[in-house]
Amino acid sequence: MDLAIDNLAVDRILHDVTLTVGAGEVHGIVGPNGSGKSTTLRCVYRALKPSQGVVLLDGAPLDRIPVKESAKTLAALTQDSHVEFDFTVAEVVAMGRLPHQTGFDRESPRDREICAEALSRMDAGHLAERSFLSLSGGERQRVLIARALAQQPRVLVLDEPTNHLDISHQLAVLRLVRSLETTVLTVLHDLNLAAAHCDRLHVLHEGRVHTSGTPREVLTADVLREVFQVEAHVVPHPTSGVPQLLFEHSEVGS
Structure with missing residues (x-):
């Protein structure tokens, strides 16, 4: 799409x-x-x-x-994603299935399978029964991405x-x-x-x-100097060849 x-x-x-x-x-x-x-x-x-x-x-x-x-x-992970109540991780991820359900639907075995797969892909299956509010910032982020994946967007x-x-x-x-x-x-x-x-x-x-x-067209020394106010050396990654940046602070704008 x-x-x-x-x-x-x-x-x-x-x-x-x-x-x-x-x-x-x-x-x-x-x-x-x-x-x-x-x-x-x-x-x-x-x-x-x-x-x-x-x-x-x-x-x-x-x-x-x-x-x-x-x-x-369309599913989104936002900067202000938060969960105010003490849901389990499994319950948070299950919220991603709500758009596919009517108001009277209950979570189906297929819904649970999709949610479990999303958690597994985020290396977070072991967190399913944990309280979301008890998680570290990184763990929460992985769970919220799993919730977005559960929407199957x-x-x-x-x-x-x-x-x-x-x-x-x-x-x-x-x-x-x-x-x-x-x-x-x-x-x-x-x-x-x-x-x-x-x-x-x-x-x-x-x-x-x-x-x-x-990335090769966009990440040039001139663009980085003008937009980000930094000097950068653009070098190819030794394996993939994609541009990688080595920075030093510019005096531009100072």
Whole structure:
């Protein structure tokens, strides 16, 4: 399923943001703090109504699709995801099945199977009976990703999915994302992780798309100097060949 953002604006935050994620592709949004990354994602997962523009799923305007129907297609991991009550991990992940159930449905054996598989893929099956509130930040993050996977979405929107995770689980989560054959739009702060795991990157700067392209096209010394205010040496990864960045702080803007 294609995901398109067309001429999106949010007052004083976003300006004419346009990008397209092809079916099954993984695209990353990168940029400095305050550039509009999370605001863009909030418009995509319908937490924020843009003042201009439209989000399209396979060409259909998202705001014309009933919320429950779109939840069968699009799942999101948000920065402000939280669980206020003392649910077990299994109960939290089961919430991902709600869009596929009617008001009178109970959790089916198939629902439980899907949830167990999602937890297993997040290396969190052993946490199923734990209280969600008792978990560490990294454990909570993995459970919330499992909840999104339990929705079985065709489009997955991830705002900092590697937040709170140790490096092993960061790499595991991003490898999983690549293996899903799902259309993915994600915000990542770590540019080296973004380069290694995204098909294309969109650099936001001051609420606008500064540049889009493959990691090799986007992560250049000039772009990093102008947008991120850093000097960077761009070198190929010794195994994959994707660009990797070695940073030194720039005097630009100081």
